[in-house]
Amino acid sequence: MEAAKDGRQWQRYVPSSQKGFTGTRRIANCSGTHQCPSKHCSFLKEFSQPNTTQFIGSGQKRNCMHCNTRLVYVPCSARKIWEIPKAGNTVTVYHYGIHTCPVKPPKKNVKHLKKMKDKFAETPKVTPTQMSFQSVIASIEGDGTWDEIEDVAEQFSDVHTIKNAKKLAAKQKRPHGHSFEAISVLKRKTDMKDPFLIYKANDRTINERPSYIFKSSKLRANMAINMDCTGDHVLSTEYCHFDGKHNRCKNFVTLTASVYHPVLHRMVKLAIMECNLENEENLVLFWNLFNEVLRKESGNEDAFFDPSGFICDEAGANWASLKSVFGEDVLQRTKGCELHYLQSLHRHANTLNSRKSKHQFKKLGNNLREVATPAGFQAAHEAIKSFINAKHEKRKHLCHWLQWLVERKTHFSKAYRPLHNAPTTNLSEPVNSSFQKRGNSNISLIDAALEDVAESVLFEKMWLRQSRGEKVYGTGPTQPQLQQRENSNQVRRAEQIVKEMDIYGNPDAVVT
Numbered sequence: 386m387e388a389a390k391d392g393r394q395w396q397r398y399v400p401s402s403q404k405g406f407t408g409t410r411r412i413a414n415c416s417g418t419h420q421c422p423s424k425h426c427s428f429l430k431e432f433s434q435p436n437t438t439q440f441i442g443s444g445q446k447r448n449c450m451h452c453n454t455r456l457v458y459v460p461c462s463a464r465k466i467w468e469i470p471k472a473g474n475t476v477t478v479y480h481y482g483i484h485t486c487p488v489k490p491p492k493k494n495v496k497h498l499k500k501m502k503d504k505f506a507e508t509p510k511v512t513p514t515q516m517s518f519q520s521v522i523a524s525i526e527g528d529g530t531w532d533e534i535e536d537v538a539e540q541f542s543d544v545h546t547i548k549n550a551k552k553l554a555a556k557q558k559r560p561h562g563h564s565f566e567a568i569s570v571l572k573r574k575t576d577m578k579d580p581f582l583i584y585k586a587n588d589r590t591i592n593e594r595p596s597y598i599f600k601s602s603k604l605r606a607n608m609a610i611n612m613d614c615t616g617d618h619v620l621s622t623e624y625c626h627f628d629g630k631h632n633r634c635k636n637f638v639t640l641t642a643s644v645y646h647p648v649l650h651r652m653v654k655l656a657i658m659e660c661n662l663e664n665e666e667n668l669v670l671f672w673n674l675f676n677e678v679l680r681k682e683s684g685n686e687d688a689f690f691d692p693s694g695f696i697c698d699e700a701g702a703n704w705a706s707l708k709s710v711f712g713e714d715v716l717q718r719t720k721g722c723e724l725h726y727l728q729s730l731h732r733h734a735n736t737l738n739s740r741k742s743k744h745q746f747k748k749l750g751n752n753l754r755e756v757a758t759p760a761g762f763q764a765a766h767e768a769i770k771s772f773i774n775a776k777h778e779k780r781k782h783l784c785h786w787l788q789w790l791v792e793r794k795t796h797f798s799k800a801y802r803p804l805h806n807a808p809t810t811n812l813s814e815p816v817n818s819s820f821q822k823r824g825n826s827n828i829s830l831i832d833a834a835l836e837d838v839a840e841s842v843l844f845e846k847m848w849l850r851q852s853r854g855e856k857v858y859g860t861g862p863t864q865p866q867l868q869q870r871e872n873s874n875q876v877r878r879a880e881q882i883v884k885e886m887d888i889y890g891n892p893d894a895v896v897t
Contacts (some may be wrong), residue, residue: 408471415461418486421449505554513547567831606682626815635827650861668706694718708889721796722811
């Protein structure tokens, strides 16, 4: 029966008989077709034939996708008869009548599908659209004829088939699926190299604890140990940059702790964790797991992460988790991102009407950030309050924002910032953008784990190359450049303090 397929939609066959024939005989009527009856249908105008396949709805309530006209049924009187002799491997097919229905497109070529699947297996990061263009371009650049080029274009013009080929390639490459089972299989292999590459993972469907995957490495852990603010390592004065990325893995948030390494001239990830939500519970879990890694690597049961400071966004969970794990004192050396403050300032300035008021508000808001003393901050605060009160009805929506900022003045204002080496910007943003550069967003947990393991292995080799004197470092500032920058900041701050003391005339008010 498979060999007798002809691309028509036949009803279910029924047994039949004919005088003088011994064997199996079957007969089936054509199912007919549904088509759009509208003479103004855009499909008809474009292709000069009625739409018989592209519908919306189901059952008897199907409409044309292009003009939303209710379909009509067009019967077909054609018949098909199969005659299979009792002895022999042949089948004779008879057709009666003339079809009024279209031929169903032939089934996809299995060989072509296999070739597509093999190509995706070799280059898994290529998208279906990229695969289509690359294949046709390669055919045009080659020695093929136009018939061969059009044959390739025909194969790769079916987007759904290409997408299915990519899914089949991914399924073949990941026999365990995109699940925690696949993570456990990978962990057994990474543990032979480094137990911290995939340190711990949990699936909340098994127990009541949150789902997470925590990843680091021995080298990254040692760098975190060297960040101890009581030590004399080059990293002992560096801040830890922390942030979450929400579109790396589907339905998961990627938390990263990183540091700028002045010898490597680049940002270095210290630890990565995928979890369901960026809430206090998961952030506390992140820092506790990180401390576990440091204790195991150092061999000191009392070891914990103790950098010069932290810089993070204003999400309440960030600050609450740091306080919960490291104590309330850590908040005195934790800073917010000034870039995010300026973004918030500009957003609120755009709610004002005139260009003059927008400019004035931005200038006053920037003064809150730039002043060097508490007395200067108080004066800047009063100035922006006066600006709001000057047209209170039109500007009263800014009162809540101002109050919210004043409560967090230690997060962004230079009058209250930590005195040494405190960064102005959370450099986790370029760290997060590095995820995007590697491949697509919303990847699976196993693909993210493979990327992170590969990055750790490559990073270790780059670190070893630089230790041998090879040039593999990044393009960031060197340690002397950072020190010069910090010295310049201290000089400017001292000059600003003197200036504000002359203005406000109260030495006690400028003590930070």
